Amino acid sequence: MSRLVSIQDISCLGQCSLTVALPVLSAYGIECSILPSGILSTHTLFPGFTFLDLTEEMERIVAHWRASSLAFDAVYTGYIGDSRQFELIKGMKDMLAPGGKLYVDPAMADHGRLYPALDMSIVEGMRGLAAEADLILPNLTEACFLLDTPYREDLSREEYRELVLRLADLGPSTVILTGVSYEPGKIGAMAYDRAAGGFTEYVTEKQPKSYHGTGDIFSSVAIANLLNGSGMYETLKDSCEFIVDSIRETADDDSHGYGVKFERVLAKRR
Numbered sequence: 001m002s003r004l005v006s007i008q009d010i011s012c013l014g015q016c017s018l019t020v021a022l023p024v025l026s027a028y029g030i031e032c033s034i035l036p037s038g039i040l041s042t043h044t045l046f047p048g049f050t051f052l053d054l055t056e057e058m059e060r061i062v063a064h065w066r067a068s069s070l071a072f073d074a075v076y077t078g079y080i081g082d083s084r085q086f087e088l089i090k091g092m093k094d095m096l097a098p099g100g101k102l103y104v105d106p107a108m109a110d111h112g113r114l115y116p117a118l119d120m121s122i123v124e125g126m127r128g129l130a131a132e133a134d135l136i137l138p139n140l141t142e143a144c145f146l147l148d149t150p151y152r153e154d155l156s157r158e159e160y161r162e163l164v165l166r167l168a169d170l171g172p173s174t175v176i177l178t179g180v181s182y183e184p185g186k187i188g189a190m191a192y193d194r195a196a197g198g199f200t201e202y203v204t205e206k207q208p209k210s211y212h213g214t215g216d217i218f219s220s221v222a223i224a225n226l227l228n229g230s231g232m233y234e235t236l237k238d239s240c241e242f243i244v245d246s247i248r249e250t251a252d253d254d255s256h257g258y259g260v261k262f263e264r265v266l267a268k269r270r
Ligand code: PXL
Pocket: 009, 011, 016, 017, 040, 042, 043, 044, 045, 079, 107, 115, 212, 213, 215, 216
């Protein structure tokens, strides 16, 4: 069984980050330890959220783990609310077991904009972390911030490929770009593996509405697949179809107005 540690915030309400990663990874048979980067009352798209920064406690937790000689098969990072945490996270690469991987979801932006509580110090920190990663999983907005390139939604397939190659040039061995859409009514993900030198794509039906938190679900499903030995095509297919299923499960009842009902998808697949 793979042992992973996920470093993200706890948004107490709002179906994202650790409250998504934990159930999804567990359901896929991955042991998920957590290193919470902060505690928020809700995710930051709710006005008036509270935020407790946990940078100092993270240092104490990691020091304890080090003293106990703990090792992980994977470190999976998501939303980071304070740029002081990047050095600590990079330092944790030496806690990876042989062959262990650093997976980075630069969860910091969507629809052309940074999340409200973040500034450019997070973008710079994320760029540095991406350079050390085995895999990064940005959406199109995050890709544009990482590359300091203007955000556009009308990219051709060739332009998506160029963007993915430029992301690989930042340093990670593998890139999975999400929200790739160059044909009307279609959306999917595009991956590039530097060692294999090739692209992999999976495209599915675009859903009429987009929901918050789907990037975190996508990354958790993709990372679980990779740790369980799935190939890249199978990984992209399962992750994209998981999101489509979750949105369909939500469409009949989106009364709570946030996130998707991914729990129903996990329950159906049992
Ligand atoms: O889903 C990404 C995410 C994670 N954590 C917090 C967020 C967001 C997106 O808004 O605000 C706190």
